[in-house]
Structures are given as C-alpha cells and as structure tokens.
Amino acid sequence: MTTRGQAQQFDKAAFKASVEKHLQATYGKTKATADARSWYLAVGRALAEISTGNLLATEQHVAEKNVRSVNYLSLEFLIGRLTGNNLISLGLYDEVSAAVEELGLNLTDLLEEERDPALGNGGLGRLAACFMDSLAAQEFPAVGYGLHYEYGLFRQSFEDGHQVETPDAWRGVEGYPWEVVRPELTQSIGLYGHVETYTDENGVACRRWVPGMQFEGVAWDLPIVGYDNKSVYPLRLWECRSSAPFNLQRFNDGDYVGAQYGQLEAANVTKVLYPNDNHDQGKSLRLMQQYFHCACSIADILRRHEAAGNKIEDLAKFETIQLNDTHPTIAIPELMRILLDEYHLGWDAAWAISSKVFAYTNHTLLPEALETWSENLIASMLPRHMEIIFEINHRFMLEVEAKWPGDNDKKRKLSIIQEGPQRMVRMANLCVVSSYAVNGVAALHSELVKRDLFPEFNELFPGRLQNVTNGVTPRRWLKFCNPGLTELVNEKVGKDWPANLEKLSGLAKFADDKAFQKRYMAVKKDNKQRLANWVMENMGIELDTNAIFDVQIKRLHEYKRQHLNLLHILALYHRLVNDPTFDMHPRVFIFAAKAAPGYALAKDIIFAINKVAEKVNNDPRLGGKLKVVFVPDYRVSLAEIIIPAADVSEQISTAGFEASGTGNMKLALNGALTVGTMDGANVEIREEVGDENIYIFGLLVDEVQKLKQEGYDPHRYYNADSLLRAALDVLETDEFTPGNPGQLAAIRQNLLNGGDPFMVLADFADYVKAQARVDAEYQDQALWARKAILNTALVGKFSSDRSIRDYVKNIWKLDAVKR
Numbered sequence: 001m002t003t004r005g006q007a008q009q010f011d012k013a014a015f016k017a018s019v020e021k022h023l024q025a026t027y028g029k030t031k032a033t034a035d036a037r038s039w040y041l042a043v044g045r046a047l048a049e050i051s052t053g054n055l056l057a058t059e060q061h062v063a064e065k066n067v068r069s070v071n072y073l074s075l076e077f078l079i080g081r082l083t084g085n086n087l088i089s090l091g092l093y094d095e096v097s098a099a100v101e102e103l104g105l106n107l108t109d110l111l112e113e114e115r116d117p118a119l120g121n122g123g124l125g126r127l128a129a130c131f132m133d134s135l136a137a138q139e140f141p142a143v144g145y146g147l148h149y150e151y152g153l154f155r156q157s158f159e160d161g162h163q164v165e166t167p168d169a170w171r172g173v174e175g176y177p178w179e180v181v182r183p184e185l186t187q188s189i190g191l192y193g194h195v196e197t198y199t200d201e202n203g204v205a206c207r208r209w210v211p212g213m214q215f216e217g218v219a220w221d222l223p224i225v226g227y228d229n230k231s232v233y234p235l236r237l238w239e240c241r242s243s244a245p246f247n248l249q250r251f252n253d254g255d256y257v258g259a260q261y262g263q264l265e266a267a268n269v270t271k272v273l274y275p276n277d278n279h280d281q282g283k284s285l286r287l288m289q290q291y292f293h294c295a296c297s298i299a300d301i302l303r304r305h306e307a308a309g310n311k312i313e314d315l316a317k318f319e320t321i322q323l324n325d326t327h328p329t330i331a332i333p334e335l336m337r338i339l340l341d342e343y344h345l346g347w348d349a350a351w352a353i354s355s356k357v358f359a360y361t362n363h364t365l366l367p368e369a370l371e372t373w374s375e376n377l378i379a380s381m382l383p384r385h386m387e388i389i390f391e392i393n394h395r396f397m398l399e400v401e402a403k404w405p406g407d408n409d410k411k412r413k414l415s416i417i418q419e420g421p422q423r424m425v426r427m428a429n430l431c432v433v434s435s436y437a438v439n440g441v442a443a444l445h446s447e448l449v450k451r452d453l454f455p456e457f458n459e460l461f462p463g464r465l466q467n468v469t470n471g472v473t474p475r476r477w478l479k480f481c482n483p484g485l486t487e488l489v490n491e492k493v494g495k496d497w498p499a500n501l502e503k504l505s506g507l508a509k510f511a512d513d514k515a516f517q518k519r520y521m522a523v524k525k526d527n528k529q530r531l532a533n534w535v536m537e538n539m540g541i542e543l544d545t546n547a548i549f550d551v552q553i554k555r556l557h558e559y560k561r562q563h564l565n566l567l568h569i570l571a572l573y574h575r576l577v578n579d580p581t582f583d584m585h586p587r588v589f590i591f592a593a594k595a596a597p598g599y600a601l602a603k604d605i606i607f608a609i610n611k612v613a614e615k616v617n618n619d620p621r622l623g624g625k626l627k628v629v630f631v632p633d634y635r636v637s638l639a640e641i642i643i644p645a646a647d648v649s650e651q652i653s654t655a656g657f658e659a660s661g662t663g664n665m666k667l668a669l670n671g672a673l674t675v676g677t678m679d680g681a682n683v684e685i686r687e688e689v690g691d692e693n694i695y696i697f698g699l700l701v702d703e704v705q706k707l708k709q710e711g712y713d714p715h716r717y718y719n720a721d722s723l724l725r726a727a728l729d730v731l732e733t734d735e736f737t738p739g740n741p742g743q744l745a746a747i748r749q750n751l752l753n754g755g756d757p758f759m760v761l762a763d764f765a766d767y768v769k770a771q772a773r774v775d776a777e778y779q780d781q782a783l784w785a786r787k788a789i790l791n792t793a794l795v796g797k798f799s800s801d802r803s804i805r806d807y808v809k810n811i812w813k814l815d816a817v818k819r
Ligand SMILES: *Cc1c(COP(=O)(O)O)cnc(C)c1O
Pocket: 121, 122, 123, 126, 553, 554, 555, 634, 635, 636, 639, 660, 661, 662, 663, 664, 666
C-alpha cells in the first residue's frame, strides 16, 4: 500500500526474531498458544524498539544542539491507534506486512487488535495529536505533555436506544506496547498545606509553600514518529502515584494508618479523563488533575533547560509553552512560584521571563465552556498560587487604570477575579494577561474572539490576539485511512503529497476527465462497501452502496445540531409516506457521537435518532430509500472507516458556535461534499473549494446575533412551515416508540417552549433546500465526481503541517533540527 520511505533500514529476519522474542519473553506465549492479541502486542513491541531508540537519540541530538523548542501542554491527546500510523511514518508498512505474513499473520487483522488510546474527548484532543504528528514530520523540536489516564473516554454502547457508558481500560492487562516508562524523570508534586514567610541568609523576607500532601509524577513516553525522517518526539504522559509517607502532616503526627488513606486519593488523580467536551464541570479533582499536569510538565521543562547548561534568565529564549485551551492555565502561577520562591528572582525579573514563555489557544466562545475556579478551592489546594494570581491581577488592574482612568466597568470586565458572593478566577483572562500570544483556531473564530469575547484586551494588547487555522495530518487522514485514494493520488501528483499537501491541487486538472472520475468514484464505492461490511458485521444493518452516504460524526452537542439533521430525516420520512409526488435518491444517514454522561438533552437526541432508525430501517413503505445508522462508540479508528466512505459531510452548527471543526477538513479531503453553515473553518473551506463545490445554508453570525437581540421566536417558524410542523409533531406521538407516546417529546419541547437556543427552527427551511440540491446533483454522477475531486484537490491548506508552520512563524519562532 505504501512506498518505502527513506527513513528506516529494515532487516526482516531480525524483525521476525524480535517479534518472536517479545511473544515469549514479554507476553509469555509460545507460537502454539499465541492468539491474535498477543501477536499484535509482540509486533507492537518489536516496532517500539525501533521508535524508542530513535526517541532517545532524537532527545540527545536536540539537547546537544541546544535550540529552542515548543512544549505543547494539553489535558487531552486523542492519538488513536499508533501501530498502523507509525508503520506509515517509518516507511515500513509493506516490509512489516511481508514479515508478519511469513509468521502466518495478516497485518490488517493484527492492526484491528489495537485498542484506541482514547485520551481525549473530541476535536481539541485530536488537534493536539495532529499537531504532534506535524511537529515531528517537520522536525520542529517539541515535547507534548499530557496525562496518563488509567481510563480514557468511556466506551459507548446502546441499550434499547439509550447510551450506556463503560470504563475504557485502554492499556489492557498487558500494558500498551508503544509506551515506555521513564522512572528517571519522576517528579514530586505538592498539594494543600500553607504558605509561610521566612528570612533568607541575606535578611530578605521570602514566601514559601509548605504542601500538606505529596504526589509522585511518573513519566510515560509515547513515540511521535516523524514522517519519512529519523526524528521521534516524546508525548510525555504523567501518571500520579502516591509517595510514602503520603499525608506528611498526619504521618508526622504519628497517624501512620491515616496517612496511608491519602494514597487512595492520590491514586484517583490520573484515574479517569473527564468526559466533557466544551463544558466546564468545575470538580475539585479536575483542578487537581490540572495542577498535577502543569507542575510535572513545568518541572520537566526546567530540568531540561538546566541540564543543557542554560541560565534561568534565558528560559524564554529556549522554551515556549503552548496552552491548549485554559485547562493548563495553572502552569502560569506555577512557573512564577518557582521563579520567585525557588530561584529567588524579584517579581519584575520573574514576570519578564514568564510573560515571554506562554502562549494560549482559545477553543470556544461558549460561556459554559469558559473555565472559572472558586478562590476558595484554589486557595485551599494551592495557597501560594492564589497569592500569585492576586498579585498578577493587582498589577494588571494598575495597567487598566492607566489606560482607562476611573473606568470601573472596564476593570470589572477585564479582571482575572470575578466578584460575587463567591469570588471566581477567570482562567481565560489569566491566560490573556500572562501570554505573549493568544490565538483562535479559524479566521472567523479569531475575529469573534477579538470582536465579542476580548475587545478590550485587543485594545490593550494590540497584536497579541491572532489566528492560526486548525489542520489535520494528511498521513493518518488520507494516506493511512484511504489506501485506494492514496494510490490514485500518487499516480497523478507524485508520492510526496503527504508532506506537501498543497500538491493535491495537481488533481484539479483531472476533475473533468471522465476516466479519472470513474476511478475516483470506484474508490469511493469500495470505501462505502468497506463501511457497509463493517455495519453489517457489527450492527446487522444492510446498506446499499448506491445510496448517498450522509455522515455526521462528532461529539453530541446542541450547538452541533444533530437534531437539525434529525428533523430533516423526519421531514423526508413524512414526505415519502404522505406525498406520492415526492421522490428522492436513496440516502443513508450515518451518525456517530458520544454524549457527556451528564448531558440529558444530548442523550435524548441519541435515543431519538436510534428510535427513528429502528422504525425507518424496517418500514416497507419507504422502499429502502431511507436508512439511519447510529454507529456506537465514536473514536478515531471508527472515523478512519467512516470518513473515506462519506459522500456528504454534515457541518451544521449554529453560526458563531463551532470554533473551527476539524472533522469538516478530514471529510472534504476524502472527497465528501460539505453541507454546512458559515461557521468555523467551513468559511475557509468554501473559500478554497469554491462556492459551487459546497452546500452552504443558514443564518450568518451577525444574523444569528441580530435575531437573538430582536427576540427570537421559534413558534413563528413552527406556525409558518407545515413540513417543520410535521417533523416536530411526530415526536409527540408513539410513531417511533410504539405504545409509549411522548418518549421523544423533550426535543420538541426544547425547540419550542425551551426557546430553541441554537436556532434550529430558523435554519430548517434553508437546510432542507440545501439537501434538495444535494439530492438533485448527486444524481448527475459526473457533476458529483467533479465536485468531490475538487474537494480533495483544493483543501491542501488544511494540513496540520501548515498550521504548525503558522505557529512557528508567527508565535513560536523555532528552527527545524534535521536528524
Ligand atoms: C476529528 C475528530 C473529532 C472532531 O470532529 P468535529 O467534527 O470537528 O467536531 C472528534 N472526534 C474524533 C474521534 C475525531 O477524529
């Protein structure tokens, strides 16, 4: 499937011997007793030997060069399976495929044995993974810092249409073959306790934190393998362990048994990933996770800096720290604390360093996702950090006073501290004040950050607020997941496009070539068949690959509007049943999405789609024209099967609410046509592919805001549109829940009496129109093929390699280090 990269020498006999060695020595199996899983583990281990060697060598090489690097701090890295992807990056896919065949194994089957490391919720975590891939591909020195959760994002199944969550023990009993523990990097982390003043040897009064508890941070490195080069960067994940004696206070008081109880608590810190996407739950264990992540990472960055013989005053020259959303904000007061209390720098000297180190990425404008933590909680868990936050804010308020003398409204709005019965720390404000650069994740989003979220900050700090449009790695999201299209593209534009995605534009001249159109659509059909087989095997539902495969895969959220898609399906159902003049091309609506376990309406929407699917898929009146499939347990490896098979990509968020989206990019790259609003990166996708190759509908950001201000009334749309009325009213009947009317009524309720906060009804009619255009144009296969080819050809901008180059040029200022 792949060409041989220049990256890696390969000795087949030695590799086979290594696999057999690991099978026996690491996993305790003979060739006679080994099952598919042990073979996968042994192959993974044998490959990890190569990548770990390169990781250590790269680490040494970068340290010797003593160059500037970026530290990407993220509570989430949704990396997906590593084995197949690393084989592509190492350039060893065909070699290893041949080697395992000689062992009597099939590589494709082996790869299916790997469980996804689901250490993230959705787009934000997946972005961090694509960025690490692109840093390594372009050899910009980098370390990814995250948490080694024992349980990743929950696994989803359905029982009678309801979402059921089960824990995701992603490492299994045997551990994950790609990771290596680094005990020499262990960090000791404090929590709770108090702050005291003491006089140092020069007679200067100093502050110091005396923690009440101590944790140990153990580092696990996952290899991020550079595509077609020899660089391997670490994704360093911290696992929390207790260090004995754990509760120092109690231990010192002689309460030995009580002191051990703390260990139970410590074992919880990295136990489980919080399953919320774009929502701040504000639990104290979450703050503990955040601090643990930041403290381990900052300590490790300083360790590297010192080991290279660099002075602390030069920290900002050698290290930059990118904060992926506000989740790692506490790294800012942590670095200040160390500079002040451990290096004994004065405030100005410490701030001069710290304020040149951090950069912050904003991921959302949603108020419920903007993190705040109560002063009380921070002061109890991290008393010294709370003092430092107050000091940062005090000095910042003086700046605001200087700029807008006497303007208390401005102070109230900009303050890091939100006043009220319970004072709260606004993490985004702390980030903007303390970072040298702040970026949004798509052009539109970054404009809204400047215009609506932080206009005063933009005035106060001109140039600080910037844009870096997101991207996705073409290695995983085309070369690995779509071998058929890869072969076709290789033939037309050469083989170096995975490292230079703009080269795909060379396909554009074949968009009208009938022979090429046929081959392109044949690849699509094969991918649809691959998905249809998967759905048959796993769900027992038969799909016709002549139908339009219409895909909406992403977290379940009201702003993403899976319920708008559902209303369209109900409208089609209504017409097929009641309007003899209505006809349509067969269509399969494919959903995949997890709902946060505490998000009731999101779960109601899943239930409703499942119930509608049950009825629709078995209703003889529809003549097979309509199928609905909700694929359980959305994850990276599932996206890799669905995306290459998609004809239509649903990107239908309320304008102004989706910061960027990256699913939209993956789908367009694989030749799906977008039905989308003018939101997030859809705007830039339209700019690239052209208005005739995308189906744009719905209100614009300014129209959404204006309508909301004027007083939005969903009943107006309900009363005026009989099709909409039919789609909504059927939710109150027992049409889809025989004998149990009203089981789906919560959605209708939310959209009518609940005020329809995301303006689903306002966009419904235009959405239906856009979908009618899709239906008509799909039936002209040459026209459709042309559009799909042009999507693949013209989305080169959305490579995460380009995003990383933007960061490097405008924010990080790094040089590549080639190995
Ligand atoms: C790309 C991706 C996402 C992000 O999808 P959006 O449509 O941008 O929200 C979420 N989850 C997984 C598994 C992904 O691969």
